[in-house]
Amino acid sequence: MSYRSVNRAKSSPHLAIAVALCGVRAALRPFLRRPNLPFIAVLVVPENATDYYRRAASNLIDDPTNVDEYGNDRTVVFTVAQSSIDARSVYDRVKHARQVVVVTENKDYLPADFLAGADLISEIVKPTPDHFLAAARDAKVPGMTRSHAEYFSTKSLDAILVSVRPSRPLLSSLRQLKRMTAKPAEREEGSPKPTSMGLEDMHGYGKAKDWGLQLASDLRAWRDGQILWEDVDRGALLFGPPGCGKTSYARALANSCGVKLITASAARWQAKGHLGDYLKAMRSAFAEAARSAPCILFIDEADSFGDREVGGDPDHRDYRRQVINGLLECLDPVEGREGVVVVAACNNPSGIDRALLRSGRLETQIEISLPDAQERVAILRHHLRGKQVEGDLNSFISGSVGWSGADIEKLTRDARRLARRRGVPLDEAVLMDAMPPRRTLSGEELYRVAVHEAGHAMVATILGTEPVVSASISRDVPTSGSSRALGVTSFAQEWVGYRNAAYYDNWIAMLLGGTVAELLVLGDRADGAGGAPHSDLVVATDVATRVERQLGLGVGLSTELGYGDRPLERLRSGDPELRHLVELRLKTQFSHVKRLLTGKLYQLHVLVNTLLAKGSVDGDEVRSIIWRDEEE
Known part of the structure; x- marks a missing residue:
């Protein structure tokens, strides 16, 4: 069976493709009469329609089963959409093919040498009413009249693709298209609603x-x-x-x-x-x-x-x-x-x-970082639209750690709605009632969070990875919606001219500090260090992968970048040896952190108790606790 008879067996094309087929078939007619004739044809098509004509040309000549003994396509159809295309990429696409169709809006987009060697350069005219009448027969669209065809010929193939559907009568499609085009055009590019705020x-x-x-x-x-x-x-x-x-x-x-x-x-x-x-x-x-x-x-x-x-x-x-x-x-x-x-x-x-x-x-x-406490209050007062809320707002400050400006704006919307429903002025009580419900951590949960954050802060300070700015813990958490971390240790990232393997190992150690501290103090470790894209173990695993495979700082010198949304994960999934090296590096730093914290368990307990008492400690206090004499 020839490839052309296979194409005839395909289902009926959409009307938009069938219209494009009329123009392509007319242009390629000399070559279609001789199925095995080699040729290179350049089709210059109407504006904004290259994809339709490419699909139409593919329907006529492209057949995935038509390959040579080396697996190369013998028929190739592709589009060239801009003048900056690399000429070599064009030649690479066609070097093994016997039949080539290039679809473009402007023949000058193609290299001059390529055009000189083409067997056909054909300008395809904009579809006419006759094209639509013929296309309706090919696409099995009943009810096409001359007046309908004349109207459709004034519209883009994009509009026809959207409006004409197999499940919809043609007359309904016509009415739908007229409604679509009767609507005022949406502003494509322009400024959002004006605002006087600077x-x-x-x-x-x-x-x-x-x-x-x-x-x-x-x-x-x-x-x-x-x-x-x-x-x-x-x-x-x-x-x-x-x-x-x-x-x-x-x-x-x-x-x-x-x-x-x-x-x-x-x-x-x-x-x-x-x-x-x-x-x-x-x-x-x-x-x-x-x-x-x-x-x-x-x-x-x-x-x-x-x-x-x-x-x-x-x-x-x-x-x-x-x-x-x-x-x-x-x-x-x-x-x-x-x-x-x-x-x-x-x-x-x-x-x-x-x-x-x-x-x-x-x-x-x-x-643009998430706002701090003072900034959150300022953003809140701005979105309250001049309404003064009495009180120190400490409950709002503690309950909105990790919130973005958009979160605060939503809170003020909810608070105004609640005040309207209750028929009362918007005050601090209404504001707090509008905040997401929260659950207070038990003493055992809070102690574990304090141990975890103290472990991060201590390891970072001992190894000198990045200066610790602060460590803090949360006494309550939202019961619904997007949750945030129960504790946070923040760092002042310093500029470094270069980073060696020791730097990355220390960073991995800091990430493991929390879970190692849990193991030493509580006898086990919980799941808070993993399971999320930015959790400690996930980030540590990615850092170890970069060291071994992307940065050339591990066992081998060859490097790979990976691809996709999770390139490092993709690298690991296809390479058992890489997974072994990553696991070995993580376990080495895990053991290293155990030795570090075991030697400073007294200071670890002092830092944990300080966190429990105050809720947060700054970097200077962390450094003071770690380096004081154990007898003190």
């Missing part, structure tokens, strides 16, 4: 606030002709946990700078369609920003763009490379982008391609 009025942003106010000052000086554009920061990357207020920051920054805010995101651009549409939407956002200069272009979900150095299957890697290359062109165009400051935001900056963070692009990286 960074000056915001709380909890730390260094990000300082940078933003300095940018506002520089933009005013630039507009007044006092400084050149070269003296203004080009962009910044904001990163921090979800809910820390990155989007609110962008709105306030634009207000402080007195400029328009244009919002965009990787997801919004990708939702426009295939790769060509994605890149077009990206360039459109930057073009709008250029027209609106001076302005702030805010790009959310920046970690969605990925990293070209991260592995993966070739198709995804090529897609990611073209997206990042397109973004680099927009961030650093030949003509410059005077008047446009790009601010991007993400949760995890480690997944961002390094080239995006170079000078002139997202050159300043700023972490």
